[in-house]
Amino acid sequence: MKYSPYLYVAPFFVLFGIFGLYPMLWTLWMSLHDWDLVGTHTFIGLDNYSALLSDDYFWNAVRNTFGMFILATVPQLALALFLANLLNRPLLRARTFFRMAIFVPNVVSVAAVAIVFGMLFQRDFGVVNWILGLFGVDAIDWRREWWTSWIAISTMVDWRWTGYNTLILLAGMQAIPRDLYEAAAMDGAGPWRQFWTVTLPMLRPTFVFVVILSTIGGLQLFVEPLIFNNGNIIGGTQREFQTVQMYMFEKSIGNLSTAGYGAAVAWALFLMIVVVSVLNFVITRRSVK
Amino acid sequence: MSVSTRRRRYAAVALATVAALATTTACGDDNEGGSSDGAKPEKLVVDTFGEAGYEDLVKQYEQQTGIKIELRKVAQLNEFRPRVVRSLATGKGAADVIMLEEGILNEFKLNPGNWVDLAPLVGDLSKDYLSWKYELGKAPDGRLMGLPTDVGGLGLCYRTDLFKDAGLPTNRDEVSALWPTWDKFIETGKKYKQATGKGFVDSVTTAVNAVLFQQNGGDLFYDKDDNLIADKSPGVKAAWDQALAIADAGISAKITTWSPEWNAGFKQGTFAVNACPSWMLGIVESNSGPENAGKWDLAAVPGGAGNWGGSWLGVPTQSKYHAEAAKLAAFLTNTAGQVAAFKKSGPLPTNLKALEDPSFQSFTNKYFSDAPTGKIFGEGVQKIVPTHLGPKHQAVKENALEPALRAYESGQASKEEAWEQFTKDAATQGAF
Numbered sequence: 066m067k068y069s070p071y072l073y074v075a076p077f078f079v080l081f082g083i084f085g086l087y088p089m090l091w092t093l094w095m096s097l098h099d100w101d102l103v104g105t106h107t108f109i110g111l112d113n114y115s116a117l118l119s120d121d122y123f124w125n126a127v128r129n130t131f132g133m134f135i136l137a138t139v140p141q142l143a144l145a146l147f148l149a150n151l152l153n154r155p156l157l158r159a160r161t162f163f164r165m166a167i168f169v170p171n172v173v174s175v176a177a178v179a180i181v182f183g184m185l186f187q188r189d190f191g192v193v194n195w196i197l198g199l200f201g202v203d204a205i206d207w208r209r210e211w212w213t214s215w216i217a218i219s220t221m222v223d224w225r226w227t228g229y230n231t232l233i234l235l236a237g238m239q240a241i242p243r244d245l246y247e248a249a250a251m252d253g254a255g256p257w258r259q260f261w262t263v264t265l266p267m268l269r270p271t272f273v274f275v276v277i278l279s280t281i282g283g284l285q286l287f288v289e290p291l292i293f294n295n296g297n298i299i300g301g302t303q304r305e306f307q308t309v310q311m312y313m314f315e316k317s318i319g320n321l322s323t324a325g326y327g328a329a330v331a332w333a334l335f336l337m338i339v340v341v342s343v344l345n346f347v348i349t350r351r352s353v354k
Numbered sequence: 355m356s357v358s359t360r361r362r363r364y365a366a367v368a369l370a371t372v373a374a375l376a377t378t379t380a381c382g383d384d385n386e387g388g389s390s391d392g393a394k395p396e397k398l399v400v401d402t403f404g405e406a407g408y409e410d411l412v413k414q415y416e417q418q419t420g421i422k423i424e425l426r427k428v429a430q431l432n433e434f435r436p437r438v439v440r441s442l443a444t445g446k447g448a449a450d451v452i453m454l455e456e457g458i459l460n461e462f463k464l465n466p467g468n469w470v471d472l473a474p475l476v477g478d479l480s481k482d483y484l485s486w487k488y489e490l491g492k493a494p495d496g497r498l499m500g501l502p503t504d505v506g507g508l509g510l511c512y513r514t515d516l517f518k519d520a521g522l523p524t525n526r527d528e529v530s531a532l533w534p535t536w537d538k539f540i541e542t543g544k545k546y547k548q549a550t551g552k553g554f555v556d557s558v559t560t561a562v563n564a565v566l567f568q569q570n571g572g573d574l575f576y577d578k579d580d581n582l583i584a585d586k587s588p589g590v591k592a593a594w595d596q597a598l599a600i601a602d603a604g605i606s607a608k609i610t611t612w613s614p615e616w617n618a619g620f621k622q623g624t625f626a627v628n629a630c631p632s633w634m635l636g637i638v639e640s641n642s643g644p645e646n647a648g649k650w651d652l653a654a655v656p657g658g659a660g661n662w663g664g665s666w667l668g669v670p671t672q673s674k675y676h677a678e679a680a681k682l683a684a685f686l687t688n689t690a691g692q693v694a695a696f697k698k699s700g701p702l703p704t705n706l707k708a709l710e711d712p713s714f715q716s717f718t719n720k721y722f723s724d725a726p727t728g729k730i731f732g733e734g735v736q737k738i739v740p741t742h743l744g745p746k747h748q749a750v751k752e753n754a755l756e757p758a759l760r761a762y763e764s765g766q767a768s769k770e771e772a773w774e775q776f777t778k779d780a781a782t783q784g785a786f
Contacts, residue, residue: 103439103465183614190622296430299757302757303761315753322786
């Protein structure tokens with residue numbers, strides 16, 4: 066039975082090959098061409114990539130993507146850590162209920178979330194503006210400025226993913242041996258000190274995992290900003306919240322004759338995710354040590 | 355033979371089986387191979403956007419032929435187009451009959467091989483339709499890519515109740531007399547704004563579209579040879595200036611057309627006027643809801659006749675039933691079909707007999723205060739001179755012109771900056 070383990074993992078690799086690796090390589094091949102989605106293909110080498118480097122709208126999309134990624138992820142992980150720590154308290158009542166409840170937003174379809182939040186953040190009849198109005202704030206056109214749109218979109222992302230990350234962090238916390246806390250308590254460490262010197266260091270592998278997952282998800286942001294402005298692929302009127310993923314879609318599906326360029330955008334995005342994930346890995350490892 | 359080689363062989367066989375299974379499920383329903391003409395389909399799929407008015411017609415066709423028809427509706431053209439593109443690019447999933455709007459038809463003409471030549475399937479129908487409209491349905495290689503559905507004769511929808519509250523006349527002839535020109539329209543808008551404090555027209559982009567399509571026979575973003583001339587086209591400049599004037603007057607509700615706020619605005623009375631090409635009537639009605647029946651009416655558009663929108667029905671080559679799909683397209687665009695669609699949702703006939711049909715000419719639209727829509731739109735339709743749109747018209751309009759105008763209206767860009775944004779984006783969006 067020497068080979069049976071390979072057999073057991075084979076379905077994954079076969080499926081990954083068909084639905085993961087093959088499309089990726091195909092996209093790479095496309096990106097080296099002047100590729101019309103419903104017409105002709107001409108090999109042009111790396112021309113698409115060099116054009117990308119001097120494309121203002123591409124860099125604008127990169128800026129938006131990273132801006133919203135940071136704006137969404139940093140508070141999200143801080144909040145998730147805080148919530149996980151609360152839920153980890155042994156004396157908390159109705160623990161299972163809270164743990165389930167916190168996960169519910171993640172089960173709701175992303176399109177539904179985007180539509181509902183799109184309505185909350187409407188200019189004329191939106192609830193958020195209504196509440197702000199109670200405090201004397203004038204109606205905000207959330208889709209107009211880059212920062213208002215980024216806040217609205219980050220809120221949607223956090224609504225969906227905070228609970229998910231909380232649960233993963235919670236699982237990580239529960240895997241920390243109890244006796245470490247007991248020993249720390251014996252040495253006179255209060256809850257706060259225990260959190261910093263026991264929980265956080267022991268949580269490091271889980272935290273790295275959560276950060277990398279958030280990076281992959283955050284840099285591929287697409288549905289929320291798209292539906293936020295009614296399916297408009299360029300984001301705001303001046304591309305205030307067009308993400309890289311949206312730009313890729315604009316170039317490859319929005320414009321049939323530039324599919325090769327869109328493929329180059331896709332690969333650029335892939336490389337960015339790899340770089341950021343590695344950076345995250347290195348930084349999180351160092352800093353928590 | 356050792357045990358381990360045998361095992362290895364088992365493993366290899368098993369792996370191959372898994373792989374084969376995975377591949378077959380991945381393309382399990384892949385039984386292409388062109389059309390099987392002559393075979394009677396169980397079901398035909400029709401893709402439309404907006405309100406085409408086909409609901410009852412389709413049922414009628416089902417009863418006549420026993421073929422089940424699936425009608426797939428998408429509200430907006432900008433959601434509709436990617437679906438069509440996706441199915442053409444992957445060779446799968448396209449409907450049997452697809453509605454092609456004038457703004458995207460030219461783009462698909464660049465690759466006519468994706469579309470069935472309808473002429474041999476439905477016979478010579480060239481005398482049945484407005485001749486320019488029929489001719490536009492032909493691809494450069496001469497094939498008939500689509501049968502004409504409708505043209506978008508222009509009118510303006512207005513809310514009689516809101517006009518009354520603002521002290522404006524409500525009778526449609528008097529209202530039309532208020533605005534022979536766009537300047538007069540702006541004056542009226544200012545009066546309305548003063549009286550109510552609310553937006554008069556829904557958006558600047560509504561106005562720019564109306565003016566664009568009043569350039570009868572003139573060039574818009576492309577010249578007749580499909581050279582991109584967006585930055586120097588007099589028609590575009592005229593529309594641009596008019597839209598800026600409306601923005602400067604502050605009479606628009608600053609709403610993005612087709613957005614949820616726009617949809618809600620119809621019910622809430624956020625604006626009192628909306629550009630109404632005939633196909634828009636069905637959209638106004640469905641957005642305003644039954645509770646606002648009889649509050650809308652239809653007046654003439656400032657600045658004279660024009661044509662905004664209008665479509666064709668095409669059959670993609672990937673459909674399995676070319677002949678039957680072509681038959682269905684012909685049914686939906688024949689005299690009775692176009693009259694019925696008009697009565698249901700407003701798309702203005704292009705079929706000559708439909709235009710002469712007494713039940714079309716005498717039709718009054720109950721929802722729009724019994725406005726004689728058949729007469730109003732029918733009179734203008736013969737005068738329409740088509741405008742040449744060029745391959746990427748829709749992309750230039752949607753992703754370059756309209757965003758730049760909105761940026762100006764909301765104060766994000768000055769006149770010069772907005773124009774620069776437009777011309778820069780038009781150059782990339784318009785390339786093909």
